[in-house]
Amino acid sequence: MSLRHALLGLLTLSPNSGYQLAQIFQNTLRQIWNARNHQLYPELARLSADGHVECVEEGARGKRTYAITDEGRAELRRWLVEVEPDRTMRSETYLRAWLLSAVLSREDALGVLERDIQVLREQRDGVLAVMARSAAISPPHGPHNLSLDLNLRLTEAMLGWSEEATRRIAERP
Structure with a gap:
């Protein structure tokens, strides 16, 4: 997924400022797509230059509220319907999992997995809390609940894998 399409998708829901979009990424989408503030504003400027979004309100201190244009909706639809997503799994977590038992001692590997399990449980509990409110x-x-469901399923799968890996490594001589 590209940042530009994530922004277009968010702007189909409602006009937002760059700050509001950053908050949505931080509070709602961070498990799905990580975007930093320094990435958002240049991308909004490019989307505006391409005619995919327009500034519909300028407020104090340079605050701009953006809305998606018809051209932006067409681009988002094209991307969703015609572009095959990159399904390559690139994850630091997966790379670490691959290296875990080959590189680390049994005790170190179990320590890493124990920390991962704790983090994954906290993530799962956080997703469940957001799901309950949502x-x-x-x-x-709706998109929010569907993405939360995917997030929960992926987190639970990673948690299950971590628990199974812990069991296997603990049995290792």
Whole structure:
């Protein structure tokens, strides 16, 4: 997924400022797509130059509120319908998992996995809490709930793998 398409998608939901978009990434999408503030503003400028978004309001201290244009909607639709996503799994977590038992001692590997399990449990609990709040205000088929469901399933799969890897490595001589 590209940042530009994530921004276009968010702007289909409602016009937002760069700050508001950054907050959505931080508070809602961080498990799906990581975007830093220093990436958002240049991308919004490029989207504006390409005619995919427009500034619909300028406020104090240079605050700009952006809305998606018809051209932006067409680009987002094209990307969703015609572009095959890159399904390559690139993850530091997966790379570490691959190297874990080959490089580390049994004790070190178990320590890493123990920390990973704790983090994954916290992530799962956080997603479940957000899901509970979201269920009251968003439809189950809406983008927020669907992405939360995917996030929960991936987190639970990683947690299950970490627990199984812990069991296997603990049994290792």
